[in-house]
Amino acid sequence: MTEALRRRAVEIDGLSFAYDERVLEPRSWTAGQSAWAAELLDDLPLGPVLELCSGAGQIGLLAVRSHDRRLVQVDASEAACEFARLNAENAGLSDRVIVRCGPMQEVVLPDERFPLVLADPPWVPTSEVEDFPDDPVTAIDGGEQGVDVALACVDIAGHVLTPAGVCLLQLGTPEQVDEVASYVGERDDLFLHVDDVRTFERGLVVRIDRT
Numbered sequence: 016m017t018e019a020l021r022r023r024a025v026e027i028d029g030l031s032f033a034y035d036e037r038v039l040e041p042r043s044w045t046a047g048q049s050a051w052a053a054e055l056l057d058d059l060p061l062g063p064v065l066e067l068c069s070g071a072g073q074i075g076l077l078a079v080r081s082h083d084r085r086l087v088q089v090d091a092s093e094a095a096c097e098f099a100r101l102n103a104e105n106a107g108l109s110d111r112v113i114v115r116c117g118p119m120q121e122v123v124l125p126d127e128r129f130p131l132v133l134a135d136p137p138w139v140p141t142s143e144v145e146d147f148p149d150d151p152v153t154a155i156d157g158g159e160q161g162v163d164v165a166l167a168c169v170d171i172a173g174h175v176l177t178p179a180g181v182c183l184l185q186l187g188t189p190e191q192v193d194e195v196a197s198y199v200g201e202r203d204d205l206f207l208h209v210d211d212v213r214t215f216e217r218g219l220v221v222r223i224d225r226t
């Protein structure tokens with residue numbers, strides 16, 4: 016018999032985020048990525064925010080709650096999309112949050128434009144996934160070096176960022192930052208450059224700007 020799913024909630028910066036074992040537990044340190052995004056939104060061109068790999072949605076919701084921007088959240092997991100919608104509703108933000116469920120390569124169109132892209136891809140190397148038995152594999156497995164999905168996020172950012180737009184990409188290690196920086200350096204066609212990196216309790220966030 017299948018064990019019943021146990022719905023839980025975690026509070027981060029005054030908002031409550033529901034989740035269960037089908038999605039990654041919202042981690043409190045990721046509020047640092049949201050805070051950086053909120054700082055940038057004061058000055059970025061007008062337009063909606065795109066969040067790739069949004070999971071239960073806390074990073075994007077915390078980023079836009081004190082701005083009036085629309086937020087488009089994208090995740091391939093049906094369960095993550097259900098929780099992102101519920102969490103937007105609980106935060107009183109559902110009137111300006113749209114959740115698109117599906118692989119980001121399919122549900123983000125190349126002719127869309129966003130001044131800010133948030134990306135929180137899986138970044139655990141495949142060989143280390145078994146060290147995290149409580150986390151859903153599809154939420155954490157980033158491929159051999161852990162950057163496969165992160166590089167796909169960079170490709171999308173290269174297509175959809177407006178002039179002067181910014182992508183804030185979450186990664187796990189300084190080595191992954193180097194991998195992403197050399198990829199961005201090689202891909203002249205994306206018109207991006209790495210501008211800054213901030214280190215948080217359990218991960219890093221790379222700022223990638225439109226060149």
Ligand SMILES: C[S@@+](CC[C@H](N)C(=O)[O-])C[C@H]1O[C@@H](n2cnc3c(N)ncnc32)[C@H](O)[C@@H]1O
Nearest residue numbers: 041068069070090091092118119135136137154
């Ligand atoms: C590390 S979790 C991040 C979840 C949430 N942002 C957080 O920090 O708690 C990565 C998320 O990426 C999603 N994902 C993985 N590959 C994807 C893809 N190709 N397209 C869209 N979502 C994807 C997974 O379903 C998972 O929810």
